[in-house]
Amino acid sequence: MANVQIRDLRKSFGPVETIHGVSIDVPDGAFVALVGPSGCGKSTILRLIAGLEEISGGTVSIGGKVINEVEPKHRDIAMVFQNYALYPHMTVAENMGFSMRLLGHSKAERRAAVEKAAEVLGLTEYLDRYPKQLSGGQRQRVAMGRAIVRQPQVFLFDEPLSNLDAQLRVQMRAELKALHARLKVTTLYVTHDQIEAMTMADQIVVMKDGHVIQAGPPLEIYDSPADTFVARFVGSPAMNLLSAELADGGVHIAGRRWCDAPTDRRAVQLGVRPEHLVLDPEGVPLDVDNVDPTGSETMVLGRIAGQQVTLLLRQRVAVSPGDQLTVSADPAHLHLFDPDSGRRLIPGDG
């Protein structure tokens, strides 16, 4: 096992630079998720680490050794692909033992390693089947088994769960997490699904347009997003962003003072998570447009002073479109952003 250190990594395709100087630290044994909308460069970073693309600038080190020029097979990594990339003409056992065969291990050694991995993944009875005879979840497990058998220093996952249906995805998420807890192999996990990233990772790296926007533990990112992009991207339903007026040292929306204003600002954007808006007889009016009851909670879509907001209530409420509610929020749960740059403002420090 080893740590992964990425320093000022750049990648250009022809004249177009798609990764603009990215630095990421993955401590030994950590599970780090790279998350971002499609096209943000997260998969490219994984491919650069794997050696499937050539690095245009910066360095990638594994275990303290720069591997920019090292061939993929000598980087001591294993990668799991979105479409599993199982060899269709080989059985499950052959697929899993393939890398050991290439390394020249004996048949008995291979069999032992494959059987051990198959046991961990519950694949023992499928070892003689071909990939096309397996379900999506089983194929995904075989792909992971192939990675485990190698005993690499680093696991790379490229959206491994996105081809599975919702229920299976939740199940595999838990299995992957348990697997990581058991093997403690340094893991980089690419996903566009922020929930996957939040639930599985020790550290999240949020990316956009080839830049790292914010990196940190999941809840830290959730609680203090660095800008409006992260605020909207992490968390579901997304954070409400409202343009607010500043007057008398306070932030005002719909005639209510929500919190103290930063001193030297003329305008701010106020962010509030849907679950932090609460029903309050003293609050501001909210015109209800739509109500989505899910049983355990109720999602209300509406407008405050003409601005779209989402409200997530932990209880059942008798409300229907066209009604009016009154809501407020605890100032401690509010986020302030610069309306131009979108950067986070610490309340009060301007």
Add this chain to the structure above:
Amino acid sequence: MNRRRRTDLLIDLGLGIFGLLMLTPLIMLVANAFKTPEEMLSWPPTLIPRDPTLDNLTSVLNETPLLSWIGNSLAFALLSTLAIVATSGIAGYIVAKFPFRTINIVFALFLATAIVPFEVYMIPLYFQVKQLGLLNTVPGLLVGYLVMSFGIFLIRQNVLASIPDELIEAARIDGGGEMWIFWHIVLPLLRGPLAALAVLAFFQAWTAFAWPMIVATKRSAYTIEVGLALFQTGYTVDLGRLSAASACVLVPSVLAFVLLRRNFVQGVAATGMKE
């Protein structure tokens, strides 16, 4: 229900008659090989010889080097098939999975060769073969039958459709070298289309006529197609012996098709659509 069954029956009947019509010339050919000259010209023609004779067959086998012609054709067709399968497999894979600009140009050139008919460069090629001293030899016949641009195209399309990049990348990470990957991952996955291509290549060489005719100047070096043509001169056609020789020639082609039929149909129809 009843009506549908009747339509089905009619369709079956129609297809059956059509199938028989397609077979008739072949049956006639085989039948003619065992007929006497009188019976062959009699009207109405008979499907089963009234008075079967082996004269045609023995005379063909004794008076012409039919067996060595078949041998020449077999050697020519098999080697050509082998070469075409090898060159198409390698070139098709490279053109599909290593799309550098120069390789795209090379691929365009491959395709361009398909536009020029063989007859256009047949004569220059003949002079080259002559200079190389390869007239009347199987290597001489093979010149011009080692690469098939359609084969490269067929394999390229199959690679694009049925071998995802991730498969090759996974193998690279697993530690496979490029040759190893080609041999152990790509080739096994291309078995279907390569078999289809083999059948095509075999029949292309087996039925080649113009090129073997000019390259083979000695009777013993003829391929079977050229040899068969000898039975027809400008004025006469030796029907009995031509039929006997043709019937002999049918055997390997029918055999090859029967053996490879499944691959052939799959490879051409599905071109690599695998689940």
